[in-house]
Amino acid sequence: MSQKPYRIVGHSLAKVDGPAKCTGQTKFADDLFLPGMVHAKLHRAPLPHARIVRVDTSEAEKMPGVVAVLTGKELPIPFGILPVSQDEHALCLDRIRFVGDPVAAVAALEEDIAFAAMNRIRVEYEPLKAVMSIQAALDNPEPRIHDYGEEGNIHKKVALEFGDVRHGFAGADEIFVDTFYYEGSTHLALEQHAVVAAPEPDGRLTVWSSTQTPHYVHRALAKVLELPPAYIRVIATPVGGGFGGKSDPFQHEIVAAKLALKIGRPVKICLTREEVFYCHRGRHPVLMSVKTGVKKDGSITAMHFRSVLDGGGYGSYGVASTYYTGALQTVTYRIPHYKFDGVRVFTNKPPCGPKRGHGTPQPRFALEVHLDKIAGHLGLDPAEMRRSQLVPPNSITANHLRIGSMGLGTCIDKVVGGSGWKKKFRRLPRGRGVGIACSSYISGAGLPIYWNRMPHTGVQIKLDRGGGICVFCGQIDIGQGSDSVLAQMVAEILGVDPLTIRLVTGDTDLTPVDLGSYSSRVTLMMGNAAIQAAERARDLVARAVAKQWKLSPSRIVFAAGRVFDTENPDQGMSFAESVQAAEAEFGTIGTVGSYTPPPSPGKYRGAGVGPSPAYSYSAAIAQVEVDPDTGWTQVERIWIAHDCGKCINPMLVTGQVEGSVYMGLGEALMEEQVFRANRNGVHKIPSMLDYKSPTTEDMCEVTTYLIEDPDPNGPFGAKEAGQGPLLPIAPAIANAVFDAVGVRIDEIPITPEKILRALRSPDRRCGPASYPRIPMPEPIRVPLPGTEA
Amino acid sequence: MTNGKQKILLALRVNGEVREFACYPNRTLLEVLREDLGLTGTKHGCELGECGTCTILIDNQPILSCLILALECEGREIVTVEGLSPGPGLHPLQEAFGELGAAQCGYCTPGILCTAKALLDRNRRPSRAEIRAALAGNLCRCTGYIKIFEAVELAAERMERPSE
Amino acid sequence: MMRLPKFVYHAPTSVDEAGRILAGEGTAARVVAGGTDLYPNMKRGHQLPPVLVSLRRIPKITGISGTPETGLRIGACTSLTQLGSHPAVKSGYAALASAVLSISTPILRNMGTIGGNLCLDTRCNYYNQNYEWRRAIHFCMKCDGSICWVAPSSKTCLAINSSDTAPLLAALGGRARLISTRGERELAIKDLYNLDGIDYLNKRPDEILTEILLPPAGGWIASYRKLRRRGSFDFPVLGVAAVLWKEPDGRIRDAKIYLNAVASAPLEAKEAETCLVGRKLDTETIREAARLAAEMAKPVDNADFGIAWRKRMARVFTERALNDLKE
Known part of the structure; x- marks a missing residue:
């Protein structure tokens, strides 16, 4: 061009x-009102793990205004976003796997009648032992949450070695090992999920839904309803916030469609805010260990990255998420030998899935804080250490990802210059500090979710x-x-x-x-x-x-x-x-x-996750003020540079960058999707008040630099902007906290309590003590690109 | 007194027009606007007063429509996003929000526009800090608020010098 | 969409009429003003009053009269926005204005009233949940159940008082006027509360809180410090109100310190007050008083943040509140 x-x-x-x-x-899904439309509600399980003994809907059916009741028996076919994880039912058949798992549904003339009737459904359960954490899932192989997966409550194990890390570590001057934890968080789109399904007299069906993936909803509906896809029309209404939270086909979509067919009139389901917390599919909690060999100049000789993901009760995108926690470490800095062990466990919590950055903010946090520590030990400027070992453009990484344009160097230069880094780093008075982190993200996955050409x-x-x-x-x-x-x-x-x-x-x-x-x-x-x-x-x-x-x-x-x-x-x-x-x-x-994206050079098993037509790059510097008496952290400003190849609309790109900073800030400081393990496994805070989303008063100042390094695979050279800029925020803040008060918070979110605890602990750190022992299979050994036999 | 089991006849002044309808006393203004009057521009995010999405104006004050009964609004001037602009054109705030990308998914936008209108009506040139404070009851998950602040500032500037 | 249960709605236009309705309805009726506390609770099924008595149409109990020199009378239905921006409040009772403007959000302050903030239902994150959630934990003693999940051995409910105005008004010596068909009475704000998360208010169901009386301004200085996660929306997880009366030489004649959001009622830190009296407000004194005050705080795991940190913050925030009052 x-x-x-x-x-x-x-x-x-x-x-x-x-x-x-x-x-x-703009008509969002819940803004649609069709003639004759009825409202449905889902009855959800009050236990984290149980067998369903009996479902009694008779009381609900008797209520005036109730037009239909539905149980899992009428929707026995499983579904799921990934072909390898068809483990969900529209209404649970014989087992519930988290508080909030839907068991039955009621449709009524008015929504309040549906609410009341939903609470008249009686379900008898036989409780099963619930596992509510990574460690509990590893310690308790029985009872199994699913009868598929690796073994016990381990859903997936991935072991890959690119090149020879032993050789790489042997060539290092120093080896560093750190462990990190990243708590789960949820999307909290302001629009609650909603769906309207309307039958047509000829037996066809139209479904309007607030979904990011109408095509996958279409497939799931056809499968579960056993209808030809040609009879089903899915219309994605404008989505009132997605962030990955509306990317799975959901139970309520299938239930509304089934009810509409059953009673022959339009059915609406709009979830309550609490139900949205149960749909979740948000950020996986991830425990991580990273071991890196470096030369004295900071250059990396080898890296071994291990992660264990708390997947919740179902598969969702989890297999892909697991691979993503290990895939993109290699696309920013040169890592000549790389090994990755990933594990995903099932737990009795709402299923995790893709939230903005899908599987990569957690390892990026670990990697960027780890590098900051290494730079400190080696006496190097962390910005310069990163700058000096960037992956070259038009190259192939150790794990066979093809890099096209690569503007990270310019990004680093921009934020270093704009923030006054050289005058500030290690030079601000105690209580104030700056930290840097970089990142990269895919511009679309190279392979589709279900295999096809x-x-x-x-x-x-x-x-x-x-x-x-x-x-x-x-x-x-x-x-x-x-x-x-x-x-x-x-x-x-x-x-x-x-x-x-x-x-x-x-x-x-x-x-x-x-x-x-x-x-x-x-x-x-x-x-x-x-x-x-x-x-x-x-x-x-x-x-x-x-x-x-x-x-x-x-x-x-x-x-x-x-x-x-x-x-x-x-x-x-x-x-x-x-x-x-x-x-x-x-x-x-x-x-x-x-x-269709170009084929990826990687041919090994597992090479499907990570390849992309182009990679975006970001660098961010955070400036914080930490109150040493309380641990309170105020992020004053973020300078962020993002290489999006070419801005189709710079205003929109800036908006994506600022929105990513916002969401990264919330995750870094306050957002947590947490549960009460000792109280029946309920979500601790399923409300907009208690799940903390930053307000106008909590948002930091942001200086955005748009870097244009056009990629030959991008339209007009464009790469992504919607997710990548979130990734460096949390580690930049963690690194800035260290610069301010000298403590390492190796755990997200970075709360004042953790900072105060670290300030008073001998090792000046707050984070996981160790990484669990998990037997791993022999890794798939993948020769480095260009060295294949 | 109203009997809880009987509908009552109400006449509300919404966007300058008197609208009559019958509803139970427990209907919130949010429900009436969206379900009885067809004004679905007002959105909802929690219905518990925890997000600000359903903000509308009553007597030019931002109010959460999810926590006020319709019958409590009789005799008052209700304005929703559909009525922000008196004529067929856009209110300067609506124009600025569209132009600057202050509406991403657009779901918080109607509520934020109402809050911002009340602010500009009482403070013609608010500072950034005043805008921040005024909008502290409206959550937005998309924008990080920055484009929203900029759009309010642009609208304020244009309202000061309306004809150019 | 979360919706309200059905109810009978009364909109009396005088306190007398409201009182008569309440007397006639007995415990079935609930008073409502702004609705920002009651309506969410009703949507979640905490309270299902068959009868609501709205105070919104009683003009006499809205508005502020008096002057800082003589003291103020604040109608209980005065909105928080009105109260926080009233010139007499801002000039004579600046700490109160700032406490009021820290409540929730600007929009909710347009709706909520001072009376409502003082009568705010106690809060607990085992209680402030939807019906279905509470059913999953088999309910708690505050609503539909019999146990306190925060401390299963506790015989009383440990839900916390989260009012931002109560501790300061208690410390200032504010008074509440309560009216019913049986007569009217005045109660010190500090006596309005019980240390019981369920029976937290010394107000009979048939009584109406009609106004709040503030003592004259001057002669004392006050500060309110609030701890919460976010810059708006959030209830306090700690509120510290400090009021000092000083002698001309700077020595403290009298002191009132109240902590809130650490128990079911605002707690008066009497030992801290005693420690302050007769002394000058130096760093040493502040530190000692703060330590004593913090000993009263026994936060439990039913609000945001961990309890150890919240307890520690009780000391830090008391120090800061007192530091605000240094010359």
Whole structure:
């Protein structure tokens, strides 16, 4: 692509969905009210682990206003997001696995009747021993929470060795070992999950849901309801906050659909805030150990990273999450030999899954704090130590990930310069400090969730003879601005005002498949498909216009709503006239584009997690003030630089960076998804008041630098921006706390209590004492790239 | 006195129009706006007063519609996001929020716009600290609030100098 | 969506009328003003009063009269926003204004009243949960059950008083006026509370808290320090109110220190007060008084943060409250 200046791409245009969202016109799932619609509620288990002996719905059925009751017997087919973890039921059949697991459902004319009836359902349980922590799951192989997995309550074990870490450690001047813990946290999107399912008289079904992944919901519905997918239409309504929390197919979606079919009228389920905490799929609690060999100059000779994830009661994305805790350590700094042991256990808590950064903020926290300690021991500046061993662009890592553009060096330089790092690091008065951390994230996963050779996304474009452009794509805007990105890219190529573009998205009947708004894939993948579709449309129009003017099509240019001859710009016509010419020439004008990521060089078992068409990079410096009498930490400012390849819309990218800083700040300091193990395993704080989401008064100042290092695989060079910038926040704060008061908090969240405890402890540290002994299989030994036999 | 088992006839002034409807005394304004009057622009995130999502204006004061009974609002001026702008155009706050990306997922936006409008109506040029304080009862999970602060500032500036 | 249970709603226009309704309804009725405490509790099934008596339409119990020189009368239905921004309160009772403006959020302060904040239901994170959650732990003695999960051997409920105004008004010597058909009485705010998470308020169900009386400003200085996780929304997990009356030479004539959110009622730190009287407010004195005050604090595991840290903070925050009162 030539480096001509873009008219639309690269500009901070207003969001295309802004006016609707600012006037209350946007219809979220719970804003839909259909004639004859009834409301359903799920009866949820009050125990963490039990066998279901009997479900008695008779009292509920008798209540006036109740129209239907449903139990697991009517939905016996299991489902789950990953083909290897089809371990969920829409309503539990014979076993419940956490407080909140749904057992039965009631539909009623009014929601309050459904609530009351739901509480009249009687369930008899035979309690089973519950495991509520990683250690408990390791110590108690019986009773098993699931009858699949590795053994006991271990869901998954991964052991991989790239190169020869023994050799690498032997060549080190020093070896460092640290253990870390990262507490679980949840997405807390403001919109509670909601779904409306409406049957059609011919036996078909439409489901509107606040989902990030309409395609996977479509698949799960077809499977569980045993209907041809063609009979089911899933429409993803605008998502009122996702962050990964609406990426699984959920029980309430299937229950609403089943009830709608059963009673022949529309059914709505809108979860309460407490139920949203039970859906969860949030950040896994992870215990980690990292061992690194380094030379005196800080260069890494080998690393052995171990992680054990607390998965909760179901598989969800957990197998992928497990791999992700070990996959991206290698894409920032050169690690010549690398070994990874990952373990995921089942526990009797709501299932964990993908939350912004999916499986990578925890190891990134461990790695970046660990490196900070190493720099301290070696007497090196931690910024310089990182800067000096960056992974080169256009290279392949030890675990066979192909790096394209790599702007981390520029990112580090920006934040070091902008923050005054050199004047501040180890030089601020006691109680104040700065810390640095870096990170990287995928721009979409290289492989789909279920194995297939089809594209990951498709875009279809239809041109109207009035000049209107309709763009169809299965993607769904979850607030990140993907609608705007789509409109801007198409507008750029067809040279039109984005307002002439109508978007139809997230509708399995109308739009080509897009796998969903997860793994930071949308801009890159949808963007490439959109470019292809738009260029095909442009080429058709150009050919028709060129024929009319008897010119070569290569001379036809599209800009500012006009189509003209580049050598004679006065010769031109409106875009609408050009479409008319094309329609006259070729018939109705419609084109498609699709995108499949390039194959990954890694061929080993487990190589499916980690590869991406492009990696984004971030560097952050946090400045904190710590009160040594209370341990209270105030994050004053974060300087963050993010390499997103190319900003399609800089304002939106800045918004993603600031939002990531916010969510990282909340995780770093106060958010915890925790349970009362000794009180029936209930969620300790399932409310917006007690689960602490930072308010305006808690948000720090942020200085954002956007770095553009275009990646050849990205549309216009673009990489992701929605998740990566979260990753360096927690470790930067932890490192800044150390700079301020000299204590190491090796555990997230960094609370005042922990800081005070560390200040008073002899080792000036708060964190896990040890990493558990878990027998691991022989690792899969993978030769380093270029050394394969 | 109202009998809890009987609906009562209410007339509420919403966005400048009097709307009549019948409801039980236990209906909150949030439920009435969304379910009886079709004004779904007002969202909800907890219904317990813990998030600020359902904020509307009553007599130009930000109020949580989830914790006020509809019958307690008789005789008062209710404004929702649908009525922020008196005419068909956008209120300067709505314009600024759209332009600056202050609405990401857009779910907290109606509540925040209402709170911000009340602020600008009593303080034409609030400082950043005053904006921060005024919005401390509205959670947003997307933006980190920064674009929201900037949009309120931009709107304030434009409202000071309306014609350019 | 969480919804309210059904109820009969009364909206009397005078205190007399309200009193008569309450007397007639007996314990079935609950008084409601701002609703910011009661309605969430009703949605969660903590309280299911069949009858509500709203005070919102009684004009006489809203508003502030008097001057700092003579003392203030604050109508119980005065909103927290109104109270915290009232010129006489800001000038004569600045610590009260700041305590009021630290409550919850600006929006909730538009709705909540001073009377409601003083009568705030005690809180506990085994109690402030939905019905279904509480059923999962087989309920607790404060609502529907028989045990205190915070301390299963406890015979009383340990839910905590989380009012931000109560400790300061108690320390200032504020008084509450209570009216019922049986007559009216005035009660020192400090006597409004019981050390019992269930029966936490010395107010009969038929009584209406109509106004709060503040002593004249001047002659004393006051400070309120609040500990909570976030800059808004959160209830205090510790509140320290300190009021000092000083002699012209700087010696302390009288002192009142109250801690809140560490027990079911605001606790008066009497030993700390005694330690202060007759002394000047130097670092040594402050440290000693804070240590004595902190001994009273016995936080239990039913609110945010760990109990050891919260207890330690009782000392630090008392020190800070007293430091605020240094010349």
